[in-house]
Amino acid sequence: MNIHEYQGKEILKQFGVSVPLGFVAETPEEAVAAAQKIHEATGADTFAVKAQIHAGGRGKGGGVKIAKSPGEVREHAEAILGMTLVTHQTGPEGKLVRKILIEQGIYYPGESEPEEFYMSVLLNRGSGRNIIMYSTEGGMDIESVAAKTPLLIFREEIDPAVGIQPFQARKVAFNLGVSGDAFKQMVKFVTSLYNAYEGSDASLFEINPLFKTSDNLIMAADAKVNIDDNALYRHPEYSAMRDIHEEDPTEVEAGKFNLNFIKLDGNVGCMVNGAGLAMATMDIIKLSGGQPANFLDVGGTANAETVEAGFRIILKDEHVKAILINIFGGIVRCDRVAQGVVDAYRSIGNIPVPVIVRLQGTNAEEAKVLIDASGLAVHSAISLQEAANKVKELV
């Protein structure tokens, strides 16, 4: 599950990871009040005003501004709240900004130069262990750092039997080239960051930039936090952080029916049991000259109710010119699914696009007879190739 920067920082703070003082705001008035609170607590005179959307590249899109007074905070808040922010991760349609984060400015002058680093914690799928990945090259896209200067990216793997050890945190701090107070701060930061990752059941932490202030404080200037969906049952407080405004409305509705749906840009909708087969079905639609309009896994129980919900969700997309239903009946009986298709079809009334139903496995022949006898404008197929050929004819 993705969460906002301000929510991610709340989680970090709970685990003792240092972050700039900040408050979330939904109106310019709240933003100004937040700035005043920050000024009283820290004496800060500069503030960051940051759009809260689930996408990176906010700064380039105009969603992050520095304010030198509460008046400027108001100006920026008015400009950013309600804007449609377009970044390289939002797609051309952009995302509406509903919340902003007001933070103390951290680029203040002092005894040393401020520095920006990069740090993330994630799973190394190859070894089945978590790693801390870090670099002296902070504040920029880590993919381009990896492409241009791969030697500047370091990795520290954590042994799950003992967790992060002091020598590992020291190694990270040495490799980042910090010394004195900043060194001590960095050791503490790395240790608490890793413990936060494990403790919150995160699937990704990305701190970019990881910031050293001019007075040698280390803090997470930005935080991208993803939580492992499978572990949310242990953290009801994180489940409450879900922001459905950030999700596709059709996907949200599909979720209510326990359907695993992802919207795509094509012209052939599909409804499949099983994730692997669903991806393979999308692939075969493309090979037949169409473009998949969605990923939809109806799971192990494809019945009339789920099939009907699936139809309705797919048909919301006016670009859909045909629907391919692909069910491999194992435990699920194909004749029952076929009956479900017929019932759903009748219940919806008129489905304006051709439907191809491919049912294979348990009772596939009976299912084909059922579909063919229904008199509905439904094309039935048994082999995957047959289904592909029918898609080709229709698009």
Add this chain to the structure above:
Amino acid sequence: MVQHHLVDGCRGCGNMNFDGMEQLSVTPEFFILKSVVRSLLLSFQKNKRMSVLLNKDSKVIVQGFTGSEGTFHAQQMIDYGTNVVGGVTPGKGGQHHLDRPVFNTVEDAVRETGADTSVIFVPPPFAADAILEAAAAGIRLVVCITEGIPTNDMVKVQEYLHNRDTTLVGPNCPGVITPGEAKVGIMPGFIHEKGVVGIVSRSGTLTYEAVDQVTKQGLGQSTCIGIGGDPIIGTTTLDAVKLLMQDAQTEGIIMIGEIGGSMEADAAYWIRDHGTKPVVGFIAGQTAPRGRRMGHAGAIVGGKADTAEAKMKIMEECGIYVVISPADIGSKMAEVLK
């Protein structure tokens, strides 16, 4: 954003004990040779007894035996002819279920029945514990069907299984079947035929699709291993491919992968260097968008290296017969074996 392909490292040969041979070339000293000979003999005996992972003498227990999933699939396995010797449900020890004894602990079940294989239908919050319990009781093969186990739990399980004699298949998988011998999992038994094609796959129904195509080609299957769709799984594509390469019954291998991770590439490089049998490959998700999880927790394109396209290219370069259409898996295998 950070991408998973930036993460280095390879799991190497996994945690299984089938590679006694490889030690031979690096350890010439006599006293080590002696132990190698012993382990070779042992693995020979194992191979004689085993097809791949399973056979009709495997003694299977069901963890989560009395639950609805456990009950349904235990009955299906019994009907298939699998030697299900009992099950475990904490607190229901001493009862009987499906005419078989129920035990409170796996340890009890192993002591009383001599079970060597376990299949897990325990809900996600308790499933990692169930795997550890089976391993601690000395179960040789643990098949975990459960979908939705937190990744952090699996990091710990993986660590615990390291250097133990337990092979884990899954989680989030359909299980393992050796047609005509035993079925330990949730796959529909009737689509399988005893035969010569070994199948390894991260998917459920897509595996059934491949099985069905192979059966219709008249080839049948030796063993099908559904390794699971999670980011951390016990038996990797490479582990499964090695087992099938060593299996006398297997003449050709079908390797079905999907987007995300580097397991197919790891297996492909090993096949290039050590493969002795033809391999047909398919990767699902050629049309999957970047950064979205396609149903399976592990099916997500991070960077350039874990796209279907990149994997298919590596597989082709390593001499694997890659099919672009999932409808061609069975016919390609038949063509290659001709």
